[in-house]
Amino acid sequence: xxxxxxxxxxxxxxxxxxxxxxxxxxxxxxxxxxxxxxxxxxxxxxxxxxxxxxxxxxxxxxxxxxxxxxxxxxxxxxxxxxxxxxxxxxxxxxxxxxxxxxxxxxxxxxxxxxxxxxxxxxxxxxxxxxxxxxxxxxxxxxxxxxxxxxxxxxxxxxxxxxxxxxxxxxxxxxxxxxxxxxxxxxxxxxxxxxxxxxxxxxxxxxxxxxxxxxxxxxxxxxxxxxxxxxxxxxxxxxxxxxxxxxxxxxxxxxxxxxxxxxxxxxxxxxxxxxxxxxxxxxxxxxxxxxxxxxxxxxxxxxxxxxxxxxxxxxxxxxxxxxxxxxxxxxxxxxxxxxxxxxxxxxxxxxxxxxxxxxxxxxxxxxxxxxxxxxxxxxxxxxxxxxxxxxx
Numbered sequence: 001x002x003x004x005x006x007x008x009x010x011x012x013x014x015x016x017x018x019x020x021x022x023x024x025x026x027x028x029x030x031x032x033x034x035x036x037x038x039x040x041x042x043x044x045x046x047x048x049x050x051x052x053x054x055x056x057x058x059x060x061x062x063x064x065x066x067x068x069x070x071x072x073x074x075x076x077x078x079x080x081x082x083x084x085x086x087x088x089x090x091x092x093x094x095x096x097x098x099x100x101x102x103x104x105x106x107x108x109x110x111x112x113x114x115x116x117x118x119x120x121x122x123x124x125x126x127x128x129x130x131x132x133x134x135x136x137x138x139x140x141x142x143x144x145x146x147x148x149x150x151x152x153x154x155x156x157x158x159x160x161x162x163x164x165x166x167x168x169x170x171x172x173x174x175x176x177x178x179x180x181x182x183x184x185x186x187x188x189x190x191x192x193x194x195x196x197x198x199x200x201x202x203x204x205x206x207x208x209x210x211x212x213x214x215x216x217x218x219x220x221x222x223x224x225x226x227x228x229x230x231x232x233x234x235x236x237x238x239x240x241x242x243x244x245x246x247x248x249x250x251x252x253x254x255x256x257x258x259x260x261x262x263x264x265x266x267x268x269x270x271x272x273x274x275x276x277x278x279x280x281x282x283x284x285x286x287x288x289x290x291x292x293x294x295x296x297x298x299x300x301x302x303x304x305x306x307x308x309x310x311x312x313x314x315x316x317x318x319x320x321x322x323x324x325x326x327x328x329x330x331x332x333x334x335x336x337x338x339x340x341x342x343x344x345x346x347x348x349x350x351x352x353x354x355x356x357x358x359x360x361x362x363x364x365x366x367x368x369x370x371x372x373x374x375x376x377x378x379x380x381x382x383x384x385x386x387x388x389x390x391x
Contacts, residue, residue, distance in 0.1 A: 011045065013056070033188050038190060041196055069161045227261065246290055255379040300383075311362075326376070
């Protein structure tokens with residue numbers, strides 16, 4: 001049987017575990033004219049949810065334009081791609097696209113073209129327009145709104161990793177984008193992002209422009225009981241006996257992060273079938289046990305040894321000690337005071353080290369049921385530290 005645990009790609013709708021309410025909320029936004037902010041850490045499956053909702057919305061007759069801001073080196077390249085996709089999806093021919101673009105985008109003077117061999121559309125803008133990234137992007141959004149007003153189907157724009165636009169756009173980016181977006185009546189928006197603190201502040205602070213612009217949804221972990229049941233079913237379907245507590249051991253080691261859960265489960269599946277794969281008549285696969293999971297976790301962590309070694313070596317000693325304190329208290333949650341006592345660091349130094357680690361994307365804050373906890377973005381980095389670094 002093929003390994004059922006997939007990672008490293010966007011999952012399809014039938015592969016998602018217990019995300020029905022999130023997909024329904026996104027789909028409803030895409031088929032309406034409202035705005036939604038989808039906020040969640042990396043590796044929690046935002047891209048998979050956006051893809052699943054896009055598929056459902058388009059089956060229902062909607063038109064979805066989806067773009068990942070981090071996939072473009074500059075905001076003007078993002079603007080050009082948004083224009084090209086809007087022209088391709090919202091106009092029937094290249095000739096009519098050219099007419100519509102000249103009619104709607106008078107100031108920008110875009111030039112649309114199509115590759116005769118690949119059929120791929122492209123739009124180029126003048127070099128002068130690229131000097132003002134956010135005004136350019138706002139003009140594009142206004143133009144897509146006007147194209148959407150002509151369309152006979154619901155039109156939605158999804159901007160993934162939206163925080164890049166705000167960060168690169170400068171101090172007035174939020175205000176300029178809101179001023180345009182709040183006027184749009186024919187174009188729905190989904191703003192998705194992984195910098196949870198930045199986006200949470202952006203949408204919850206009454207003094208920020210995006211406050212109450214749309215619904216805000218925070219993407220948390222998959223409910224543990226459902227995820228454990230999913231793991232047990234998949235292993236059992238492959239003829240692998242699941243020991244008591246084994247599914248929970250995978251969730252613990254991967255800290256419930258969906259991408260990491262799938263990665264570790266994938267490796268455990270291969271480990272259970274290793275004997276069978278080596279010798280076809282060896283009989284049943286090995287059972288999934290907490291001990292097998294522990295050994296597999298070590299293997300997974302050491303596969304990235306060069307990356308983790310470089311990351312660790314590049315950290316100042318104060319940040320290394322802050323990470324060690326975080327790992328020591330990971331089961332109960334980290335309190336700054338306890339961490340400072342463990343590592344014999346001044347409280348102010350530890351606080352600053354933790355802030356710098358968060359800015360580097362090594363740790364993140366997780367707010368759940370009134371509690372705030374610091375977590376590693378990559379729990380396997382923590383497993384590597386526990387294996388390699390003396391404590």
